Amino acid sequence: MATTNYSFAVPTVGANLNTWGGDLNANTEKLDDLLGGDQPVTGIDINSGSIDGTAIGANAASTGAFTTVSASGGVTGALTGDVTGNVTGNVTGNVTGNADTATAWATARTISLTGTITGSTSIDGSGDVSIATSGGITNDQIIDLIYPVGCLYETTVTENPGTTFGRGTWERFGNGQVTVGQDQTQSEFNTNGETGGSKTHNHDVTISRDSWGAGGSGLGSATSGRLITGSGQSENTEFLNSLRYASGDKTEGTTTESNLPPYVVVYRWKRTAL
Numbered sequence: 001m002a003t004t005n006y007s008f009a010v011p012t013v014g015a016n017l018n019t020w021g022g023d024l025n026a027n028t029e030k031l032d033d034l035l036g037g038d039q040p041v042t043g044i045d046i047n048s049g050s051i052d053g054t055a056i057g058a059n060a061a062s063t064g065a066f067t068t069v070s071a072s073g074g075v076t077g078a079l080t081g082d083v084t085g086n087v088t089g090n091v092t093g094n095v096t097g098n099a100d101t102a103t104a105w106a107t108a109r110t111i112s113l114t115g116t117i118t119g120s121t122s123i124d125g126s127g128d129v130s131i132a133t134s135g136g137i138t139n140d141q142i143i144d145l146i147y148p149v150g151c152l153y154e155t156t157v158t159e160n161p162g163t164t165f166g167r168g169t170w171e172r173f174g175n176g177q178v179t180v181g182q183d184q185t186q187s188e189f190n191t192n193g194e195t196g197g198s199k200t201h202n203h204d205v206t207i208s209r210d211s212w213g214a215g216g217s218g219l220g221s222a223t224s225g226r227l228i229t230g231s232g233q234s235e236n237t238e239f240l241n242s243l244r245y246a247s248g249d250k251t252e253g254t255t256t257e258s259n260l261p262p263y264v265v266v267y268r269w270k271r272t273a274l
Contacts, residue, residue: 005043006030143167144274152179153269161269173270178263201257 009023033039111129121131143165147153153161161170183189188196
C-alpha cells in the first residue's frame with residue numbers, strides 16, 4: 001500500500017525484513033528528492049520556519065498574502081492593498097491611491113511662469129515644469145508702447161533713457177530751444193522739425209532833427225514830424241534819451257528787445273530706434 005500524496009510505500013505488517021528494508025529505502029529516496037527540491041511539493045501548509053534562496057511561484061505564479069514584505073531585488077507585478085512604511089527604489093507602473101504622510105517629492109522641481117496664464121499643464125514630477133503662455137506683455141513691450149520711436153522724453157537727470165529703461169536708442173533733442181505744436185495754418189509752424197525764432201528782436205530807429213527842440217539840445221516842443229521812422233515801433237523814449245545830444249540833421253540806430261518767456265531747463269531726448 002502507498003500513501004496518497006507522495007506515494008510512499010507503507011511496509012506490510014508481518015512482512016519479512018527484506019520487504020521492510022526495501023520499502024524504507026524507497027521512501028527515504030523519495031523524501032530526499034522532496035527535501036532536495038528535485039520533486040514538486042504540493043499541499044504543504046508552512047506555518048513556521050523560513051524559506052531562503054528559492055523563488056516562490058517561479059514556475060506557476062499565483063497570489064501571496066503577507067504582513068511584511070522586504071524585497072532587496074525589487075518587486076515585479078501588481079501590488080494590491082495598503083503599503084505601510086517606506087518604499088525605497090524605483091516604482092515602474094501605475095500607483096493608485098493616496099500617500100497619507102508624503103510631504104514632498106524626493107527631488108524638488110521648479111515651475112517657471114512667463115506672461116499671463118491662460119491654460120493648464122500636467123505635472124508628473126519627472127522634471128522641471130515650464131509653462132508656455134500667450135497674451136502677456138513684457139517690460140520691453142511696455143516701454144515700446146509708452147515711448148515709441150520718434151517720441152520725446154524729458155527728465156531732470158543726465159542719464160540716457162536707453163540706460164534708464166534698458167531699451168531703445170535715444171539722442172538729445174532741441175537743445176536750447178522750446179517746442180511748438182505743429183499748425184498747418186501758420187507758415188512758421190506747418191512743418192515738423194522746422195526751426196526758427198530768436199532770443200532777441202532788433203528794431204531799426206531813425207531820429208529826424210526837426211523832432212528835437214531848438215538847436216537839437218533835447219526833446220523839445222517842436223513836433224513837426226514823428227519822433228521815429230522806419231521799421232519797428234513808433235516811439236522808444238529810452239532810445240531817444242540816449243540820443244538827446246546827438247548832432248546833425250538825423251540820427252539812425254538799432255534798439256534790441258528780449259523775447260525770452262519764463263523758462264525751466266531740463267534734458268530732452270528723442271527715441272530714434274528700437
